[in-house]
Amino acid sequence: MADNTYDAIVVGSGISGGWAAKELTEKGLKTIMLERGRNIEHIQDYHSPNKHPWDFPHRGGPTQKMIEDYPVLKRDYALSEKNLDFWVNERESPYTEIKRFDWYRGYHVGGRSLMWGRQSYRLSEMDFEANAKDGIAVDWPIRYSDLAPWYSYVEKFAGINGSRDGLPQLPDGEYLPPMEMNVVEKDVAARIKAHYKGTRHMIMGRSANLTAPHHNRSNCQYQSKCSLGCNFGAYFSTQSSTLPAAVATGNLTLRPFSIVTRILYDKDSRKAKGVEVLDAETHQTYEYFAKVVFVCASTLNSTWALMNSATDIWPGGLGSSSGELGHNLMDHHFRCGASGIAEGYEDKYYFGRRPNGIYIPRFRNLDGDKRDYIRGFGYQGRASREGWSREIAELTIGGAFKDALCEPGQWSMGIGAFGEILPYHENRVTLDTSKKDKWGLPVLAIDCEIKENEKKMRIDMMQDAKDMLEAAGIKQVKTYDSGYSMGQGIHEMGTARMGRDPKTSVLNQHNQVWDATNVYITDGSCMTSSACQNPSLTYMALTARAVDHAVGEMKRRNI
Numbered sequence: 189m190a191d192n193t194y195d196a197i198v199v200g201s202g203i204s205g206g207w208a209a210k211e212l213t214e215k216g217l218k219t220i221m222l223e224r225g226r227n228i229e230h231i232q233d234y235h236s237p238n239k240h241p242w243d244f245p246h247r248g249g250p251t252q253k254m255i256e257d258y259p260v261l262k263r264d265y266a267l268s269e270k271n272l273d274f275w276v277n278e279r280e281s282p283y284t285e286i287k288r289f290d291w292y293r294g295y296h297v298g299g300r301s302l303m304w305g306r307q308s309y310r311l312s313e314m315d316f317e318a319n320a321k322d323g324i325a326v327d328w329p330i331r332y333s334d335l336a337p338w339y340s341y342v343e344k345f346a347g348i349n350g351s352r353d354g355l356p357q358l359p360d361g362e363y364l365p366p367m368e369m370n371v372v373e374k375d376v377a378a379r380i381k382a383h384y385k386g387t388r389h390m391i392m393g394r395s396a397n398l399t400a401p402h403h404n405r406s407n408c409q410y411q412s413k414c415s416l417g418c419n420f421g422a423y424f425s426t427q428s429s430t431l432p433a434a435v436a437t438g439n440l441t442l443r444p445f446s447i448v449t450r451i452l453y454d455k456d457s458r459k460a461k462g463v464e465v466l467d468a469e470t471h472q473t474y475e476y477f478a479k480v481v482f483v484c485a486s487t488l489n490s491t492w493a494l495m496n497s498a499t500d501i502w503p504g505g506l507g508s509s510s511g512e513l514g515h516n517l518m519d520h521h522f523r524c525g526a527s528g529i530a531e532g533y534e535d536k537y538y539f540g541r542r543p544n545g546i547y548i549p550r551f552r553n554l555d556g557d558k559r560d561y562i563r564g565f566g567y568q569g570r571a572s573r574e575g576w577s578r579e580i581a582e583l584t585i586g587g588a589f590k591d592a593l594c595e596p597g598q599w600s601m602g603i604g605a606f607g608e609i610l611p612y613h614e615n616r617v618t619l620d621t622s623k624k625d626k627w628g629l630p631v632l633a634i635d636c637e638i639k640e641n642e643k644k645m646r647i648d649m650m651q652d653a654k655d656m657l658e659a660a661g662i663k664q665v666k667t668y669d670s671g672y673s674m675g676q677g678i679h680e681m682g683t684a685r686m687g688r689d690p691k692t693s694v695l696n697q698h699n700q701v702w703d704a705t706n707v708y709i710t711d712g713s714c715m716t717s718s719a720c721q722n723p724s725l726t727y728m729a730l731t732a733r734a735v736d737h738a739v740g741e742m743k744r745r746n747i
Contacts, residue, residue, distance in 0.1 A: 194220045194441070196738075197463055197478040199448045199493065202299025204484035204711040204727045206426030206434075207342070211735035212482070213439035220476060221434075222446040222465060224485070225276075225295030228302070230427035234417025236270045244269055263290050264676060266303075271416050274303055280626040286635035290675035291488065297444055298426040299486060300678070303415040306396040306423050306543070307568065308348045309721035310339050310359045314554075319717050322562050325516060325611040326687045328716045329697035332359065338729035345433075346424040346728065347402040349544070350394030358549040358566075358721070364399045366392045370538040372530045372571035372599055373546050379660040380548075388551045388656065393568065395544040396424035396725075403429070410540030423543070445469045447627060451481060451506055451707060453498035459706045459747065460506075466627055480706045480738050480747060484731065487517075487712035488617055491683040492632055494694075495619050498703075507684060507694040507701045507709075514618055516611040516685055517636045518718040520677035524646050526653035527602030528665035530571060537573065537596060545570035548603060548656070550720055552648060561644040563610070565720050567653065569603030601662050605649035608720040609642055611682055615674075636674045646672075679723055681715035699734040706747035708734045 195217035198208045205221060212219045227233075241247045250258075250267045258278050261267040266275065276293040283291060294300045313332040320327040336359070343362040350363040369377065369392055377390035397408040405421035405428055414423050421428035434440040445468040452475065454461045462477035483490045491514055495505035502508045548567035552559055574597025615636035623631045650667040657665045687693020690702035695714050701707040710731040712723060741747045 192474065192476050194218045194476065194478045195480070196220075197222065197476055197481045199463065199481065199483045200299065200485035200489070200711070201297045201426055201431070201442070202294075202484065202486060202711070203301045203304070203426070203724050204731045205299070205482070206301060206430035207728050207731040208482040208484050208710065208735055209434040209440055210430040211732050212739070213434040213437040215735070215739045216439065217739070218439050218441075219434070220441040220443060220478070222448055222463070222476070223297050223442070223444045224447040224468060225297070225444060227297045227442070227444040228417075228427065230421070230432075231417075231419050234419060236416040237411070237413045237419055239270075260290055261292060263673075264292075266292055271303065274415070282623060282625060283631045284620045284623055284633035286633055287637050288673045289634040289636060290673050291634070291680070292675070292678050293486070297442065298431075301425040302417055302427065304724060305722065306414065307547070307722040308343070308346070308350075308394050308396045308725040309547075310361055311335075311719045311721060311726055312357050312359050314357060315717065315719040315721075318563065318719075319611070324562075324717070325613070326685070326689070326692050326716060329686050329688045329693075334697075335726070335729050335733065338733040339725065342725065342728040342732055345403065346396055346429060347398045347405070348394055348396055348725070349399040351392055353389065353391050355389060355549055357554060361394070363394065364402065367395070367397070367399060367542055367544045368392070369546060370571055371536045372533055372601055376530075376571065376601060376657070376660040376662070377546070380656055383659040387555070388548065390546050390548050393544045393547045397543055398422045405429070408543060410542055412541035412543040414543050447629070448485065448493055449473075449496060449629065451483070451493060451497040451704070452477075453501070453506055453704060455501065458704065460704045466629070468627065471627065479742060480708070482708045482710065482731075482735070482738075484709075484711045487680040487683060488632055488634075490709055490711055490713045491617060492619070494684060494701075494709075496630075502703070506707070507703050509703050510691055510693055512685060512692060513694050514683050515613050515616045516682040517615040517617060517634070517674075518609045518611055518681040518715065519674050520606045520679045520718060520720065521609055521638055521642050521646065521672045522604055522606045522677055523672045524649050524667070524669040525567065525569070525602065525604035526650060526657055526665050526667045527600055528657050528662035530599035530601050530661075531663055533599045546603075552652075559644075559648060561641045563608040563641070563645070563720065565605045565607035565645060565649050567603040567605050569601070571599060571601040573597055573599050601657060603653050603657065605653065606677065606720055606722075607642060607645045607649055608718050609638060611685070611717055612636075612639060615682075617683055638672065638674065679712070679718070681712040681718050681723060684709050684713035685716045686714050687716065698737040699730060706738075708738055710734045
């Protein structure tokens with residue numbers, strides 16, 4: 189086998205890319221995984237998880253220099269000196285905001301699998317049917333039954349903790365023992381269930397944190413420093429899980445600092461023959477060839493690569509024959525809900541810093557409920573006690589006051605909603621050839637916003653939170669809406685959607701590009717609708733399913 193020829197190419201090394209590499213190599217394919225950023229070695233390149241706040245020059249907070257250098261990252265919580273090197277250099281990799289879009293990226297081996305929130309939920313049958321039922325966009329080309337065995341497959345390997353709750357809108361999975369609610373959460377959950385007569389449920393979150401040793405990985409130590417890298421491998425990431433599995437086969441080649449600039453398309457076979465790579469360090473160009481290409485560079489970067497490919501045949505790029513490439517960009521809107529005070533638990537506390545919270549599954553527009561918007565939302569949240577930092581501005585006053593701050597403060601309970609955003613055709617990305625990145629490549633221009641359906645939903649997202657907390661005995665409940673801009677959910681989806689018809693979609697039911705069937709797209713770009721559940725588990729399942737299909741097609745000599 190030539191140095192530049194493989195059985196399979198995987199573009200990107202995040203959650204989807206890691207799964208593609210694992211599945212392809214375990215099925216015997218010599219595979220190269222191309223990552224545009226630097227390598228990060230498991231454990232040895234995690235510099236912060238064992239540090240205390242006082243070990244950082246600025247106690248972990250952002251400096252004025254960081255605020256200047258990271259104009260997008262500074263918009264939310266992510267800007268911190270604790271893991272700054274896990275986020276993209278915004279000066280080197282700019283983009284154009286036609287409308288505000290907060291694009292939080294991680295260009296390194298593992299991608300955002302190192303920083304993700306780890307909430308892991310299945311989509312339900314109603315989610316796969318929703319577009320057809322509502323007459324929105326196009327129908328998903330698959331149903332829950334198509335993906336259910338693959339959800340089980342990836343859950344068993346990734347290690348998801350959770351409980352089996354028997355809810356049709358949130359299908360059960362294959363779980364490790366759930367984490368435990370604290371005393372306030374247990375009481376609130378019981379009161380919500382009783383008050384709403386079993387029509388609303390507060391359950392423990394289902395997260396990709398191990399609650400027992402699993403596949404040579406240690407269980408969670410309740411440090412809640414997951415976004416800094418986990419030395420125990422206790423949460424699912426490429427580095428802790430899929431990459432070691434792929435390496436163990438002896439079939440993987442990992443090449444960091446490799447920007448895939450385009451997919452090489454062969455007009456005669458009407459298939460891809462490989463990819464073109466720009467070395468991010470030397471700026472030299474290389475070509476790699478393979479029988480199958482999995483593009484898993486994250487939603488917008490995968491679409492960028494398609495737009496740059498086969499433009500001599502399709503001006504809009506490979507996959508653009510339907511006119512849908514770049515369109516239907518989605519996220520989850522959030523940053524609104526309610527919180528209040530839980531009284532009567534002054535003698536109660538909890539163990540450690542649990543890296544998980546509670547979840548309230550969707551209940552709107554179900555079972556006869558009808559609102560003035562379609563789809564719905566779920567809640568994430570927790571109950572906790574204030575610590576010493578509640579009065580940090582007063583640290584210079586007397587010793588007695590400081591002693592008092594060593595005692596836990598009052599209990600509070602808060603829930604924040606995550607709502608579905610519809611796949612609007614006009615929410616789109618295009619290439620901006622007037623602006624270039626560090627490597628002289630055109631950047632993406634992003635033009636999207638939420639619309640009336642989401643704005644109406646946000647009213648319920650706040651009011652329902654207030655009503656539930658008050659029904660559960662929480663006092664002084666206040667709603668909040670901190671404002672939302674597209675991208676803030678870091679759940680970007682769409683722009684290369686799956687569908688049943690090559691005239692209205694980019695991918696078919698197996699995640700193959702209609703225009704080149706040996707190219708598979710399995711990251712968030714493939715999503716036909718967004719539902720309201722965190723999407724990463726669905727990417728894992730779709731990827732494993734697509735690899736199984738691709739290898740079968742290769743054996744049948746169809747690709």
